[in-house]
Amino acid sequence: MKKNTDSNAGVKEIARRAKVSTATVDRVIHNRTGVSEKTKDRINKIIQELNYQPNVLAQRLALASRGTLRLAVLLPAISEETEYWKAPLEGVNKAESEIKQYRVQIERYFFDQNIKASFEEQAQRIMKAEPDGILVSPTFEEESKVLLAYCSERNIPCVLINSDISGYDRLSYIGPELFHSGYLSAQLVHYCVTKGQKVIIANIAREIDNNFAILRKEEGFRAYFKENLSEKLVLPFNSTDTDYKTVAAKLSKLLKTEEKLGAIYVTNSRVSLVAKWLEAVDRKDVLLIGYDFLDENVNYLEKGFIDFLICEKPQEQGYRGIMTLFQTLVYSAPAEENYLMPIDIITRANYKFYRN
Amino acid sequence: MKKNTDSNAGVKEIARRAKVSTATVDRVIHNRTGVSEKTKDRINKIIQELNYQPNVLAQRLALASRGTLRLAVLLPAISEETEYWKAPLEGVNKAESEIKQYRVQIERYFFDQNIKASFEEQAQRIMKAEPDGILVSPTFEEESKVLLAYCSERNIPCVLINSDISGYDRLSYIGPELFHSGYLSAQLVHYCVTKGQKVIIANIAREIDNNFAILRKEEGFRAYFKENLSEKLVLPFNSTDTDYKTVAAKLSKLLKTEEKLGAIYVTNSRVSLVAKWLEAVDRKDVLLIGYDFLDENVNYLEKGFIDFLICEKPQEQGYRGIMTLFQTLVYSAPAEENYLMPIDIITRANYKFYRN
DNA sequence: CTGAAAGCGCTTACAG
DNA sequence: CTGAAAGCGCTTACAG
Numbered sequence: 174m175k176k177n178t179d180s181n182a183g184v185k186e187i188a189r190r191a192k193v194s195t196a197t198v199d200r201v202i203h204n205r206t207g208v209s210e211k212t213k214d215r216i217n218k219i220i221q222e223l224n225y226q227p228n229v230l231a232q233r234l235a236l237a238s239r240g241t242l243r244l245a246v247l248l249p250a251i252s253e254e255t256e257y258w259k260a261p262l263e264g265v266n267k268a269e270s271e272i273k274q275y276r277v278q279i280e281r282y283f284f285d286q287n288i289k290a291s292f293e294e295q296a297q298r299i300m301k302a303e304p305d306g307i308l309v310s311p312t313f314e315e316e317s318k319v320l321l322a323y324c325s326e327r328n329i330p331c332v333l334i335n336s337d338i339s340g341y342d343r344l345s346y347i348g349p350e351l352f353h354s355g356y357l358s359a360q361l362v363h364y365c366v367t368k369g370q371k372v373i374i375a376n377i378a379r380e381i382d383n384n385f386a387i388l389r390k391e392e393g394f395r396a397y398f399k400e401n402l403s404e405k406l407v408l409p410f411n412s413t414d415t416d417y418k419t420v421a422a423k424l425s426k427l428l429k430t431e432e433k434l435g436a437i438y439v440t441n442s443r444v445s446l447v448a449k450w451l452e453a454v455d456r457k458d459v460l461l462i463g464y465d466f467l468d469e470n471v472n473y474l475e476k477g478f479i480d481f482l483i484c485e486k487p488q489e490q491g492y493r494g495i496m497t498l499f500q501t502l503v504y505s506a507p508a509e510e511n512y513l514m515p516i517d518i519i520t521r522a523n524y525k526f527y528r529n
Numbered sequence: 530m531k532k533n534t535d536s537n538a539g540v541k542e543i544a545r546r547a548k549v550s551t552a553t554v555d556r557v558i559h560n561r562t563g564v565s566e567k568t569k570d571r572i573n574k575i576i577q578e579l580n581y582q583p584n585v586l587a588q589r590l591a592l593a594s595r596g597t598l599r600l601a602v603l604l605p606a607i608s609e610e611t612e613y614w615k616a617p618l619e620g621v622n623k624a625e626s627e628i629k630q631y632r633v634q635i636e637r638y639f640f641d642q643n644i645k646a647s648f649e650e651q652a653q654r655i656m657k658a659e660p661d662g663i664l665v666s667p668t669f670e671e672e673s674k675v676l677l678a679y680c681s682e683r684n685i686p687c688v689l690i691n692s693d694i695s696g697y698d699r700l701s702y703i704g705p706e707l708f709h710s711g712y713l714s715a716q717l718v719h720y721c722v723t724k725g726q727k728v729i730i731a732n733i734a735r736e737i738d739n740n741f742a743i744l745r746k747e748e749g750f751r752a753y754f755k756e757n758l759s760e761k762l763v764l765p766f767n768s769t770d771t772d773y774k775t776v777a778a779k780l781s782k783l784l785k786t787e788e789k790l791g792a793i794y795v796t797n798s799r800v801s802l803v804a805k806w807l808e809a810v811d812r813k814d815v816l817l818i819g820y821d822f823l824d825e826n827v828n829y830l831e832k833g834f835i836d837f838l839i840c841e842k843p844q845e846q847g848y849r850g851i852m853t854l855f856q857t858l859v860y861s862a863p864a865e866e867n868y869l870m871p872i873d874i875i876t877r878a879n880y881k882f883y884r885n
Numbered sequence: 886c887t888g889a890a891a892g893c894g895c896t897t898a899c900a901g
Numbered sequence: 902c903t904g905a906a907a908g909c910g911c912t913t914a915c916a917g
Contacts, residue, residue, distance in 0.1 A: 183894055194904040199896060207902055228630050230590045231894035234909045237586070274584050274910095350882060357878035364721045364816075364836070397878075460720075480720070516879040522713035522753075523872040526706060539910055550888040555912060563886055587910035590893045630894095 182223045191216045202227070233275055236503065241276040244498055245304035247295055247320075248491075249312060250283035254415060256467050257442050257487065260529055261310070261334060264491025272499050279495070280304065287379050289313050296320045306498035307331045308491075311338050314383070330501050332508075334490040336386050344501060345508040347494050349485035351386055354516050355393025355440070358462050361481055361518070362436045363401060365460045370435025372398075373427070375410040377420060377443040387440045394438060415443060421450040428454070436460035444482075448473035466519060466529060474521050482519040488529040490514065538579045547572045558583070589631055592859060597632040600854055601660035603651055603676075604847075605668060606639035610771060612823050613798050613843065616885055617666070617690060620847025628855050635851070636660065643735050645669050652676045662854035663687045664847075667694050670739070686857050688864075690846040692742050700857060701864040703850050705841040707742055710872050711749025711796070714818050717837055717874070718792045719757060721816045726791025728754075729783070731766040733776060733799040743796045750794060771799060777806045784810070792816035800838070804829035822875060822885060830877050838875040844885040846870065 184202070188195045193212060200208050201216040202225075208216075219225075246265055249258045262281070269279050282299055284291040292313045299307065300323050307324060311317030311333050321341040324331040330344040337346040362372055374394055376387050398404050410427060412420050424447065428434065437459060439447050444463020451459055452473070462481045463470065473479040493512065500506035519527055540558070544551045549568060556564050557572040558581075564572075575581075602621055605614045618637075625635050638655055640648040648669045655663065656679050663680060667673030667689050677697040680687040686700040693702040718728055730750055732743050754760050766783060768776050780803065784790065793815060795803050800819020804826075807815055818837045819826065829835040849868065856862035875883055 228894050230630050234586045235896040274586050360878045513882050515882045518874040522716045526869050526871045528871050584910050591912040593893050
């Protein structure tokens with residue numbers, strides 16, 4: 174077996190040809206100081222000639238002798254209310270198991286989605302811990318900005334997942350493009366309802382007015398109707414109570430005054446509440462669209478009460494977030510500023526093959 | 530910085546505790562012969578205690594000193610007829626660039642999808658070359674079986690992508706689950722057409738009767754109609770001519786006798802031919818579903834003549850195929866016998882975010 | 886059945 | 902400004 178053909182020559186070969194040591198070659202490769210212009214040029218020329226590609230394996234292995242990299246992750250806690258956040262965390266775990274060889278340590282912090290102060294508190298803890306990189310789901314805008322400012326100041330890379338904060342320094346945003354997510358849902362509704370049927374857009378969340386994700390999806394949804402049908406067909410439904418009983422009562426009330434109901438679009442993963450209600454009032458004829466590949470939702474998908482689940486790969490968001498931090502910190506690899514997730518459509522017929 | 534905490538002790542630490550050399554530890558780890566039961570047990574116990582996890586990096590780096598691994602890939606050539614096969618090849622290329630550090634060499638062989646003999650010929654060339662592993666898209670069943678028999682005999686791992694051959698030894702099948710792909714399409718049609726409308730199922734391919742993929746999708750499609758509507762609504766359309774002119778003429782003829790046409794389901798990537806025809810006869814009202822994220826198809830998706838594209842990640846099939854061979858050959862990692870791809874639904878509203 | 890030693894390709898602390 | 906040597910954690914050919 175040949176080795177050191179041009180295509181896989183290493184630092185040794187370069188050193189030999191340049192009549193220097195591998196240490197000097199290494200210095201040039203990494204643009205470190207302390208090499209005379211003359212030798213630098215000579216070495217660079219040889220690197221060009223050989224089309225040198227570093228062996229990433231060996232690089233990482235050698236790097237392992239350096240200190241541990243500490244990453245902090247700040248995510249909503251998994252609550253009874255929603256298991257959504259399990260998925261990004263699984264993604265983080267998967268990434269961790271892949272890179273733990275390289276002495277990466279991940280510290281996990283959780284906050285209560287409904288309590289602003291808990292976010293603030295955890296953010297403070299992170300800043301005290303001084304990690305090398307941060308992954309955060311910026312549920313609360315103002316409090317997130319504090320964290321982003323801290324990172325910016327100390328040059329700590331910070332990746333946002335699930336929702337973005339504009340106008341602030343961050344390494345990368347990894348998550349859905351919300352407008353088109355709503356727009357797509359409207360398109361599906363359009364395909365499935367008959368002329369003149371009304372559509373409910375249901376926002377079910379503790380906070381709606383500050384919930385950028387919900388508002389943006391609604392915008393996209395309405396934009397489609399404006400372009401292709403009429404906004405008059407869209408009936409708003411808002412509930413800041415998120416328990417089944419209240420939601421069901423409110424929906425029943427709305428139903429009384431509305432006979433030509435064709436579809437309901439729920440702007441988040443609470444779609445199972447509506448599905449439960451549809452089951453209770455025995456209305457399989459109403460098209461129901463909502464979010465996220467959660468057990469309960471899939472359950473109603475199977476039964477036929479949910480027609481479409483929209484899903485934006487939450488697991489991959491966590492996974493890719495960690496990997497992005499890692500690549501940046503270890504190899505100074507450039508990161509995509511906006512990594513938008515695909516908008517997956519899941520039905521009763523294809524959910525068995527879905528991979529988060 | 531600590532090292533050798535229990536969680537990242539290596540062979541050295543094991544050797545120290547067992548009072549043997551690392552070579553012996555290595556033998557035990559890899560179940561090699563030539564170690565006395567007694568020391569074997571002792572070492573295994575320590576491995577358990579320390580919850581030893583090998584450092585994959587170091588493993589691979591050390592392995593690099595062994596010979597080159599030679600993989601053969603047999604795929605349809607990219608033709609003017611369809612650019613579909615570009616994607617799996619790109620996946621192969623991506624995998625190659627990730628693992629080329631480990632001295633893996635990939636030899637690519639291409640055959641003409643329409644010429645059985647060309648498949649045979651290339652298969653012969655591969656068998657002469659005696660590669661360590663094979664990735665093949667088994668377009669021609671009988672000829673593929675010859676290749677599979679060869680692999681089986683010599684214990685060469687073989688991965689099939691895109692379509693499967695049952696009853697033969699192979700390491701793994703990576704590709705779509707065709708029945709549900711057809712079934713899902715029927716479900717989408719069901720959502721979108723109104724009562725009593727007819728649906729054309731269009732098979733456009735040189736060979737139809739031997740084309741397992743097409744037949745199986747049709748089965749799934751019909752099964753849905755049988756369960757939920759009626760098979761009588763399904764009109765067959767077959768064309769073994771794949772040029773636009775012939776297809777268009779045939780379609781126009783069929784259209785004359787059929788007034789209540791609601792949708793057309795094309796069982797492969799030739800959907801753009803039908804889209805072109807719909808454009809020519811100005812029938813945007815007909816729902817059109819077909820396969821694959823090809824430029825031309827996406828073009829018609831954008832224009833509104835294609836409504837849904839079904840896509841089964843062809844690029845990932847190639848990528849994962851190579852990775853599976855690699856993992857198996859290098860680490861004796863177990864492979865999933867059937868790795869079924871998700872069935873992605875792409876529309877005008879989400880195609881911009883799709884990632885093959 | 887077992888071990889000492891060299892090697893995979895790169896990086897670094899130290900000495901000059 | 903430069904180099905010799907050790908090290909990352911694992912594997913292997915060779916010697917006994």
